[in-house]
Amino acid sequence: MNSRYRLPGAILLLCLAGLALFLAGCGSSSTSSNTSLEIQQSNLTINDGTGGSISMSFWVLGCSVTVNGNGLTFTDPNSSGPNCFNAPPSQIKGWTPGSHFAYTPIGFVIDPQTDPVPPQGSTPIDGILVELDNSGNYYVFDYTGTAYAKSQSISGAFTCDANQSTQVGGQPICSGQEFNFSGSVTPTE
Secondary structure, rough: OOOHHHHHHHHHHHHHHHHHHHHHOOOOOOOOOHEOOOOOEEEEEEEOOOOOOEEEEOOOOOOEEEOOOOOOOEEOOOOOOOOOOOOOHHHHEEEEEEOOOOOOOEEEEEOOOOOOOOOOOEEEEEEEEEEEOOOOEEEEEEEEEEEOOOOOEEEEEEEHHHHHHHHOOOOOOOOOEEEEEEEEEEEEO
């Protein structure tokens, strides 16, 4: 080969190699899509679609909410364990009332089928939300849904648990109420 064509040929090869590396980098996935989702020791914010939201942290293992002072215990009827995590009142960090999150949240249980959820994966979740109104009535909502690792989120639907919800005097309340929810999960610092 003639020496006057070696230098431009080498430059052309370097340019092609650089272009190939650049294009390979453009096709790579983002960091968040390769992150697992860990529910335990995380922060969760859920929204009821009407402006209501609840923010909480999960540290306690357990599939039930116990109301201190009166001995009432509310249990997740769908729990399969062993990954139940409980957010007691001390771990509920914020609450904005909405049409569905109308009363003070006093406990939240989440039971993911797997924890952590592998990158790109999802897992079924279920649990309960317990609310208390100013008259001493307890509203218990069962829910089912899905947790997604890629988007670090959950979604699902709440249904009033008339068997566990009680009005002062022992009468069931909130029968038939249902609503959807969505939420985001972030690791605790």
